[in-house]
Amino acid sequence: MDLFNNLIFGFSVALSLQNLFYCFVGVLVGTLIGVLPGIGPLGTIAILLPITYSVSPVAAMIMLAGIYYGAQYGGSTSAILVNLPGETSAVVTCIDGYQMAQQGRAGPALAIAAIGSFFAGTVGTLLIALFGPPLADIALKFGAPEYFALMLMGLVAAAVLAEGDMAKSIAMVVMGLLLGIVGTDVNTGAQRFSFGIFELTDGIGFIVVAVGVFAVGEIINNLGDKQERRVLSTKLSSLFPSRQDLRQSWGPILRGTGLGCFFGVLPGTGPAIASFSSYMLEKKLAKDPDRFGKGAIEGVAGPEAANNADAQCKFIPMLTLGLPASGVMALMLGALTIQGIQPGPQVMTQRPELFWGLIASMWIGNLMLVVLNLPLIGLWVKLLQVPYRLLFPAIMAFSAIGIFSVNNSGFEIHLTALFGVLGFMWMRLGFPLAPMLLGFVLGPLMEEYLRRAMLMSGGDPLVFVTRPISAGFIIVTVLILVVMIVPAVRKRRAVIAD
Amino acid sequence: MTIRSLLLKTVAALLALTTVAAAQQYPTKPVRLIIPFPPGGSNDVVGRLIASQLSERLGRQIIVDNRSGAGGVVGTELASQAPKDGYTLLVISIAHAVNPWLYDLKGRYDPLKSFTPIAALASGPNVLVVNPGFAANNVQELIALAKKSPGKVGWASAGVGSFQHLGGALFELQAGVNFLHVPFKGGGPAMIDVVAGHNQVMFSSLVQTTPQIQSGKLRALGVGGLKRSPILPKVPTIAEAGVPGYEATNWWGIVAPAGVPQAVVDRLRKEIAVVQTAPVVLEQFAKEGADVLQMSQADFAAYMASEMAKWEKVVKASGMKAE
Amino acid sequence: MNRNFLESKDFWSGLMLIAIGGGALFIARNYQFGSSLRMGPGYFPTVLGGILVMFGVYFAIAGLRSGAEPLKSTWSLRALIILPLSLVLFGLLIDRAGFVPAMLALIVGSAAASAQFKVVEVALFSVLLTAFCVVVFIWMLGLPYELITGIW
Structure with a gap:
């Protein structure tokens, strides 16, 4: 069997002492930068790129890839422990992961995140090995209309994120959409809401908003409590997930992996969309959706699996077509070029040791990450015993460094402070924050794709229903609307009748 | 410029400058190199490559400082305000010559007067590519098709005011055609759309596009340089293929805040000249599809001014600047 | 009308949304609006700002009427x-x-x-x-x- 032989060959490459070493260094650095907000794989890989000149192409790619998916593991750690999204994709993990930590269940949350990520990473790796090229061809079928229809479906499904007050949730989605507009309009180059401030022309950074409203807002909120706040309000439960936790998690992990692979293959979807989708799906499927937002383990397991599968599958367009799906992938392509390898479909046949070695190393790297992360859980949880009056200044310090490092911009620090105040205000007024972030992620993409689709079709809205993939998404969107609105209207009537 | 003449110039520069004792004291502390673009882009790749080599020559660390925003204006403005002691340098590119026509820089900086040119580093042309299923097999056919249905042929760019946009706008102007401009956020997504066939035409940077051309996912109709590229020897220049006088080349250089001591400039020029022709750098430039660009200080200043004049016309004719 | 509307969460929520949405509308009035088929840069900001103001009015009225949930007072x-x-x-x-x-x-x-x-x-x-x-x-x-x- 060809695949089997290829994989064996890949493992023989990846298991060489040198490559194992670079894989380990990669995932270790990745975990570290993943824990820290702002400092992401993009900046780190750019800094480390010159180091890779002197090593073999295989080792270089193995290390850089390790940084990238390692960061996805680390990102969840700070999200769960202190409500600080270490990476964009970990924002969703903040919602229920942090609540679990508050209830003394940080250990199980971290463990399930690692297990879910490992499972998703394994599936993602297999997917690349088995179906890389055909999947990449499917991805190319997605043009502006298809992406818009997909985003629209996501936005409509977002109403599911509604906690308590539906009107407040929807208002916050709109708020996020509006914030996402700040900056240069892609279609015309016009400046919007940038107030003549040049730092705003590229838009507000996601990490600025996320860290501002989640981390800083939460701290301001906590400091309002009368007695000294402890992160651990109850005694620590077991470090590892109980049998019930695992039973509740395997479904979300499977579904999250599926969603993550789907979004990962599509280069035009931004980060965090996979994990948001998984969260919404789990909440919809749960028998008791009320538990979500209050420490439901499904809300950690699903999104964590989704974001790791997404990260893994983002390699498909890069490896099989030589097309960059994101800035990080463009940088990896650059690394290949510098090594004298022309990226593209021919890499698979001309440099099999690179292609299969990298794939095998991804699985090994995922294994290393689990082995690395599970024992660390005890240590991380101990961190929570630091008195809050010292813990929160440290969170502030790491947040500030991380955000500053993205663009080396003092202005973005000031924006973070502003979003801290806004986040606090929204929390106090009972507005949920997650829908706002979803709107913020989806808004600019939706507008871009919608207007591009209209531009390319010459202003014909039928383009969304005459193309089969796009039409499919539109139909599902309408179905979701019907399913959602009917019970909501009934409920409203019942309330009014009371 | 042949390698031999480069070497000769380098040697001459070396001899002339070893006598300047004052410059030898510089630098006494790390030098900050501002790159006004995020990590990973062409400015970053060129800047970091030069920085790592240059710091070995200078014996002091060169700290790369990415300050992106507003197409490079944010970092450039920051550099213009830095002390003029030679410890803050700035990597510039074609964007430096275009930004004055895209942004209101009044009260911020003057692209020529606020800076002392140090040295040109490298240049790389664009390449005109189409989806392989598209009917045009050469530049002439593309022009004929675009003339037959004005505003219909989809042309993907990396965003309003990007190098990819400029190259296409120059083509529109000189060939007298009108495409349907579809801007994207960055060159990667735009290229994906052309490979997929959602759009047909792109004026991409040669570096990023070579793999797609070689694997047949894109068809190259012409390169934007004055000469054919050694990477794609069979592809004609756009100028010889039907648009005489067409040239769209991205370039990179290093400048310092205006008023830097001449001794510092001379020292930097001397070391950059050595670094530019170091085998490691030459090899990597070749892989990236870039050519070493060496000019006297005055020539570099004149080149910047001529680039500004050239792109002013293109920006104004295309209505690129949004109101 | 609720006399204690100044302590009502809904009332302040409404004001906040009206302020932000209204601000967006005000700034976006200079952006080219375009049409539904040919959207200009002002299309989305105007529509979204308008929706926010509508939500704001809804909450403000709710707050004036019943005052629903009071604001928590423990904050620093x-x-x-x-x-x-x-x-x-x-x-x-x-x-x-x-x-x-x-x-x-x-x-x-x-x-x-x-x-x-x-x-x-x-x-x-x-x-x-x-x-x-x-x-x-x-x-x-x-x-x-x-x-x-x-x-x-």
């Missing part, structure tokens, strides 16, 4: 002012004075936002944490910041 004005200010201070200092002063200012400043502020403990902690960050971020990760401006 001290934290709300000092914490964001310490971040602002960090943003100003890091480019002007360097990494070390900015870190110290941020750590001490944000610690001062808590009512449990202890001078000696915080002084010690800020020095330790700053040293840790210098090692991890500047030396290990190689972030390009001057430790103290002009000196490195």
